[in-house]
Amino acid sequence: MARYMLIMRVAPEAAAEFAEADIDFNEVIEQMGRFNEELVKAGVLLAGEGLTGPEEGFVVDFDSDPPVITDGPYTEAKELFNGFWMIEVSSKEEAKQWARKIPLGKGVKVEVRRVSETSDFPMDNPWIKKEIQWKAELAEKIAAQARAEADKLA
Known part of the structure; x- marks a missing residue:
């Protein structure tokens, strides 16, 4: 994909x-x-x-x-x-x-x-490793915001 x-x-x-x-x-x-x-x-x-x-x-x-x-x-x-x-x-x-x-x-x-996907870049690069972590943290934040919005609509 x-x-x-x-x-x-x-x-x-x-x-x-x-x-x-x-x-x-x-x-x-x-x-x-x-x-x-x-x-x-x-x-x-x-x-x-x-x-x-x-x-x-x-x-x-x-x-x-x-x-x-x-x-x-x-x-x-x-x-x-x-x-x-x-x-x-x-x-x-x-x-x-x-x-x-x-x-x-x-x-x-x-x-x-x-x-561009993370896999397009060298996986041993420390900044790429940090970006993977940032994306995971951002996904958690977005999910929490979506849950809060859904709770408001309920």
């Missing part, structure tokens, strides 16, 4: 057209919800999140020392990173199949990248 990140990128023109269009946002949420539910039922969804607009973000440019921080929006950007899904599938081909099913329209692209 391999993990892939499906990165949603939207051209500014497409975002502007969407904002101007009379589209029922509840329908958009429903379409995306159906897709996410399909991922869950297939057992491949690990994570997925949408992102706020670029006006709430910033860019750190490492071309200078110290790095320069510029608040959004980013007028020089050709496309904005608007959200992602993290899936675990058996192959690159299966990742392609899921990416094609995302309910998106014109002006939107999904970049798909395989996520």
Whole structure:
């Protein structure tokens, strides 16, 4: 099994057209919800999140020392990173199949990248060993947060 990140990128023109269009946002949420539910039922969804607009973000440019921080929006950007899904599938081909099913329209692209696995690196490296431990601790923390959220809903 391999993990892939499906990165949603939207051209500014497409975002502007969407904002101007009379589209029922509840329908958009429903379409995306159906897709996410399909991922869950297939057992491949690990994570997925949408992102706020670029006006709430910033860019750190490492071309200078110290790095320069510029608040959004980013007028020089050709496309904005608007959200992602993290899936675990058996192959690159299966990742392609899921990416094609995302309910998106014109002006939107999904970049798909395989996520590096710990096994891609030398296992005798002390930092890789630490990363394995950090991931285990993070998984425990996320599980505890999910239990707390579930208890609130009960």
